[in-house]
Amino acid sequence: WIPDRDTFILEDIRWDGRGKYVDSICPTCRVEPANYRCEECEGGQLLCQECMVESHRLNSLHRVKFWNGTFFEKKSLKSLGLRIQLGHRVGEYCINPKPAFADGFVVVHINGIHDVALDFCDCETAQITITQLLRHRWFPATV
Numbered sequence: 001w002i003p004d005r006d007t008f009i010l011e012d013i014r015w016d017g018r019g020k021y022v023d024s025i026c027p028t029c030r031v032e033p034a035n036y037r038c039e040e041c042e043g044g045q046l047l048c049q050e051c052m053v054e055s056h057r058l059n060s061l062h063r064v065k066f067w068n069g070t071f072f073e074k075k076s077l078k079s080l081g082l083r084i085q086l087g088h089r090v091g092e093y094c095i096n097p098k099p100a101f102a103d104g105f106v107v108v109h110i111n112g113i114h115d116v117a118l119d120f121c122d123c124e125t126a127q128i129t130i131t132q133l134l135r136h137r138w139f140p141a142t143v
Contacts, residue, residue: 018067019044026051036080037072039063040111053082057091060084060116061109078117086132087121098122107138 001008026034032048038055040062047055056062056077064080065072088094097119105118120129133140 015044016071018046028055035067036075037065037067039065049080053077053080056082061107061111061114063111076115078115083117083119084136085119085121086129086136087123087126094119094121094123096122096126108141 024033026032026048027045028047028051032050034046034048036047036049036052037044038052038059040059041055046067052064056064060077060082062077064075064077066075083097085092085094085097098121100118100120103117105116107114107116120126120132126132127135130140
């Protein structure tokens with residue numbers, strides 16, 4: 001690896017900036033500025049806020065960063081507007097969502113601690129909140 005160490009270092013430094021994604025427009029919607037990068041998604045593609053949220057409905061615990069013009073800073077998907085709806089299929093909306101207490105819910109995951117915007121289903125046929133969490137494969141530390 002010694003002959004390739006400069007390549008490793010240059011690529012690591014490249015990821016501190018925008019890399020090859022210097023276009024300022026989101027490649028998905030082709031309208032909004034592309035300033036968000038996911039640390040977990042492959043390729044390092046930059047997207048706009050709305051497209052980043054939409055692309056993470058199935059990956060709500062990924063770590064996102066925002067290009068502030070100088071460097072990438074951490075942002076939560078919650079701060080971008082992602083809400084996680086339990087008790088329904090992903091992408092389906094509940095007619096009677098019930099936000100988690102104080103609209104704050106913390107998930108401890110292998111990639112970090114996440115403050116998420118979580119809505120429980122409060123429809124007529126809704127399961128209890130613990131069951132909704134378990135069916136989402138989230139195991140509550142407290143009940």
